[in-house]
Amino acid sequence: MAMVFCRACAKEIHETAPICPQCGASQHVARAAPADIDSPWLAIVSLILGIICILTLIDDSPWDRSTLFGMSIFSVASLACGIISINQKRPGNNLAIAGVVLSVIATLCFAGLSLD
Numbered sequence: 593m594a595m596v597f598c599r600a601c602a603k604e605i606h607e608t609a610p611i612c613p614q615c616g617a618s619q620h621v622a623r624a625a626p627a628d629i630d631s632p633w634l635a636i637v638s639l640i641l642g643i644i645c646i647l648t649l650i651d652d653s654p655w656d657r658s659t660l661f662g663m664s665i666f667s668v669a670s671l672a673c674g675i676i677s678i679n680q681k682r683p684g685n686n687l688a689i690a691g692v693v694l695s696v697i698a699t700l701c702f703a704g705l706s707l708d
């Protein structure tokens with residue numbers, strides 16, 4: 593079985609021990625998730641990028657190739673952020689799903705426009 597060292601007194605303890613049997617120090621800090629795992633920023637980024645793509649699609653001003661290329665990158669980035677957020681079970685799951693749906697729609701539209 594795997595052993596780790598107590599964070600307080602450095603005595604060897606089992607890795608799943610919640611507290612050190614020697615000094616009683618909590619060992620939870622070692623297994624805490626990264627600070628940003630609880631934040632919904634990826635989902636929000638996904639949704640914002642998705643909305644920008646959709647707004648660009650609705651806007652009927654003429655596009656050149658570089659605009660189309662730029663918006664394709666936006667939609668792929670939105671898709672990636674949303675999928676990562678959902679995979680990591682971050683908060684803001686609904687936002688991430690909305691972002692993914694919008695970016696998939698946008699990607700399909702951009703792909704269709706690119707073929708013209």
Ligand SMILES: [Zn+2]
Binds near residue numbers: 599603612614616
């Ligand atoms: Zn200890």
